[in-house]
Amino acid sequence: MNLDLIVSTITQGLIYALVAFGVYITYTILDFPDLSVDGSFPLGAAVTAVLLVQGVNPWAALAAAIAAGILAGLATGVIHVVFHVRNLLAGIITQTALFSINLMVAGASNVPIGRGTDTIFTSGPAALLGDASLSTRRLVVSLVLVVVVKLVLDAYFRTKSGLLLRAVGDNSTLVTALGKNMGNVKILGLALSNGLVALAGGVVCQADKSFTATMGTGQVVFGLASVIIGISLFRKLSFVKGTTAVLVGSILYKACIQAAMQLGFDPFMLKFITAALFLLVLIVSGRKGEEIIHA
């Protein structure tokens, strides 16, 4: 393995940790297996791509991506809470609808971003990196971004609102007994989660310089795998924060996929390997598929 490959794998692991943070909020904290992720990830990318092409500031484009993701999460939340649709189905409905919405936003199934277009890796604070190579810039910017997001999340989980969010997944009866509408708390969590996932989509779009309609496929699986690897790995170390565990899980999972691909598989086998490794993770960590759905 050469150094470039290691740097790019770690960078990917960092960026995709944003997806894993989102899945951590829904799956681990809210106990809600949210499948909207496969739709909100490309939604964030579509919004970002369109805005970048129009010359909008790349950080502003990411803010817009987060806002779009929040709306997607709100949709899933309202479908589940207000219309009493089961959690898995609510996510599937949003995910399916988003496929068309993403195409509508992007205007095409593939939007390339021109070479000269500024991204978060080339402009703004990244300009401080001087004449560092693009791969170094990607690594540094992703690292800073992910660490900032992680710290903000950790701080949020310690607020009253964050405490209530954790309580809903843990024991929703108690939240009702506190005089709070647990439906609203769930909607808030889904909005936050999908906002993060869309942010990830926006960052990936800027790193890969394109939006493709199918880029969301497998993101739920990726997020779940990262969360389960991270949580299982640090289960006995209670002082390690959930977000730290998930961040490490994300990098490890990306590394496993990369290592498997190095064995000489065709690039089109990527999603198969992603799925197969997820199955392996489930078996090893003792959490079977049934528990994922009913947990």
Place this chain on the structure above:
Amino acid sequence: MLEVRDITKTYNAGTVTETRLFEHFSLSVEEGQFVSIVGSNGSGKTSLLNIICGSIPVDGGDVLVAGESISRLKDYQRYATMGRVYQNPALGTCPNLTMLENLSLADNKGKSFGLGRGVNKKRIDFYRSELAGLGLGLEDKLHIKMGSLSGGQRQAVALLMATMTPLKFLILDEHTAALDPKTADIIMELTDRVVREKQLTAMMVTHNLRYAVEYGDRILMMSQGHVVMDKAGEEKRNTSMDDILALFNQISLQ
């Protein structure tokens, strides 16, 4: 204080298993009264609590607190001024949060859950003294996850949490039924003390006739959606365990 007026409740309406539980059922509880409710399975005592709390819908009638109807309020809105301790000790606390986080949540009931600090460090001494009051040695376990405590310890904390903020009404839903006899006695003793100290209006459903006789100042026995015995104050004190047991055996055989 609390009034249940003219309640009608039918389960499985329009099917062969249709059961009419309550037909124009009424009950009122005075402020500061501690009511014990006993009755066999299916007598309607738990349904009554669920109707008061808004957990199940009714076909007709009204529930009033301090003269105002709460029938239109959703369950979580009703809990704004009500506390409830459940039969299952796991339902009263969050297992994956620490005891301190659990107590902080309960302490913030009625206020907004915004972006302020979840745990107010200035309140820790207060929590410690409240926990010490339980006499279970829990005051040194603030940073332990709730899920690692025993059922009795959890139920004691649940009781503390349910009564931490000012209440109009406390609901005790067979809250000692899942505990071993000795722990159940401790929790019952604590309950009585909390209700007296905070001068709460309370309704306790129990399967333990002894608790119903020994604690509280009013006893209700229910059978098939009707109150078959209702004794308060002096009259209750003069009622022996044997009288209650005799009536209880009679209705259980019906």
